[in-house]
Amino acid sequence: MPEQTVYKPGLDGVVAAVTKLSYLDVDAEEIVIRGYELIELAEKTQYLDLVQLLLRGELPSNSERSSLEMALRTEYDLPDGFFQLFKQLPKETHPMDALRTGISALAGYDKQLEARKEEEISQTAVRLLAKIPNVVANSYHILHDEPAVDPKQELPFSTNFLYMITGQMPTPTDADFFDQSLMMYSEHEMPNSTFTARVIASTNSDLYGALTGAAASLKGNLHGGANEAVMHMLLEAKTTDGFRHLLHQKLKNKEKIMGFGHRVYMKKMDPRATLMKKALKCLSDDKQRGDLYEMCEAGEQLMKEEKGLYPNLDYYAAPVYYLLGIPIDLYTPVFFAARTIGLCAHVAEQYGNNKLFRPRVLYNGPRGLHP
Numbered sequence: 001m002p003e004q005t006v007y008k009p010g011l012d013g014v015v016a017a018v019t020k021l022s023y024l025d026v027d028a029e030e031i032v033i034r035g036y037e038l039i040e041l042a043e044k045t046q047y048l049d050l051v052q053l054l055l056r057g058e059l060p061s062n063s064e065r066s067s068l069e070m071a072l073r074t075e076y077d078l079p080d081g082f083f084q085l086f087k088q089l090p091k092e093t094h095p096m097d098a099l100r101t102g103i104s105a106l107a108g109y110d111k112q113l114e115a116r117k118e119e120e121i122s123q124t125a126v127r128l129l130a131k132i133p134n135v136v137a138n139s140y141h142i143l144h145d146e147p148a149v150d151p152k153q154e155l156p157f158s159t160n161f162l163y164m165i166t167g168q169m170p171t172p173t174d175a176d177f178f179d180q181s182l183m184m185y186s187e188h189e190m191p192n193s194t195f196t197a198r199v200i201a202s203t204n205s206d207l208y209g210a211l212t213g214a215a216a217s218l219k220g221n222l223h224g225g226a227n228e229a230v231m232h233m234l235l236e237a238k239t240t241d242g243f244r245h246l247l248h249q250k251l252k253n254k255e256k257i258m259g260f261g262h263r264v265y266m267k268k269m270d271p272r273a274t275l276m277k278k279a280l281k282c283l284s285d286d287k288q289r290g291d292l293y294e295m296c297e298a299g300e301q302l303m304k305e306e307k308g309l310y311p312n313l314d315y316y317a318a319p320v321y322y323l324l325g326i327p328i329d330l331y332t333p334v335f336f337a338a339r340t341i342g343l344c345a346h347v348a349e350q351y352g353n354n355k356l357f358r359p360r361v362l363y364n365g366p367r368g369l370h371p
């Protein structure tokens with residue numbers, strides 16, 4: 001290998017792409033999405049505005065938003081007989097694996113599978129964005145021997161998604177906080193799953209393959225799987241004192257505490273976690289679950305004092321999803337559904353300016369052996 005070769009374990013700090021999509025400016029505490037700041041977007045706009053921004057490069061006018069909403073509604077349904085796939089899976093299948101399988105299976109139905117141009121990828125992205133919530137909600141229902149919940153065309157996108165998950169019509173407040181959580185999860189520069197999708201796309205493979213790989217990446221508890229792990233921890237602890245005790249125990253055993261730390265934010269609070277903390281405060285007041293908010297705050301405080309670590313988005317999204325009545329096994333699939341738009345935008349960008357990813361190694365095995 002040439003002498004100037006740099007090896008960074010985990011590609012820590014390595015730049016892997018040039019992008020117009022998003023950037024984490026840690027010093028300014030800003031998550032930049034095509035020039036806008038994510039938290040401000042979440043306070044002033046809705047998930048579908050962000051979808052249009054990522055997909056088309058600009059925030060939509062009212063008529064563009066309506067057109068997008070219509071385009072999504074006509075694509076909510078899954079192909080005839082699609083649920084058979086989930087009926088054949090073992091009941092123990094994690095919904096994230098069912099989702100990964102579902103995305104892969106949808107490829108066979110897409111007439112534009114070979115599309116690589118931006119406009120065609122945008123159309124495929126709309127189809128995926130519309131269908132993935134249906135896959136998430138109904139793979140779960142089928143695996144749990146529950147009746148499937150048909151999408152309601154007349155509902156706004158995120159209200160319909162939450163409705164399909166719970167089978168209950170969400171209150172406007174719940175629907176708003178769910179929409180905001182989808183915005184928080186929509187796009188985040190170059191996490192492992194986005195890198196995975198870009199690596200797959202760089203071989204000229206299709207969007208479904210890129211997203212299938214990204215789903216496998218996102219499942220891991222060092223990434224998207226952490227939101228489920230956080231909720232299990234909170235439920236195991238039961239009370240604020242119990243949570244403090246559990247965290248102390250885990251730290252003593254040198255375990256990683258799910259929902260804390262981040263490769264890019266490192267020792268700063270994830271701005272998305274701050275917004276979800278506010279959402280949790282409102283929801284816990286609304287649902288008389290101040291105890292849950294208190295537990296989370298105590299955990300945040302303890303981790304700051306003991307480890308100098310701060311919450312990432314998953315830490316506060318988990319209790320928000322709990323209060324919205326979302327089954328814990330669906331927290332990571334919901335994260336993926338929200339991230340679908342970011343992933344599609346990255347894949348489109350990769351196709352538009354492609355260079356095959358093919359790094360090298362520092363070989364430290366033996367040489368000169370003979371059979």
Ligand SMILES: CC(=O)SCCNC(=O)CCNC(=O)[C@H](O)C(C)(C)COP(=O)(O)OP(=O)(O)OC[C@H]1O[C@@H](n2cnc3c(N)ncnc32)[C@H](O)[C@@H]1OP(=O)(O)O
Binds near residue numbers: 010222223259314
């Ligand atoms: C929306 C998302 O996907 S955000 C990520 C969600 N993932 C989690 O919440 C899982 C828990 N967090 C972690 O495991 C890590 O913070 C990661 C994987 C997110 C980032 O990790 P990296 O940048 O690779 O840092 P790394 O894991 O090497 O940690 C650096 C140091 O901080 C410690 N540390 C980091 N996160 C944690 C944590 N959550 N709990 C305890 N210690 C931690 C490590 O033990 C390590 O300490 P050491 O140097 O004494 O060995």
Ligand SMILES: O=C([O-])CC(=O)C(=O)O
Binds near residue numbers: 192263
């Ligand atoms: O950026 C990361 O590495 C992980 C993350 O927070 C995300 O994907 O939202």
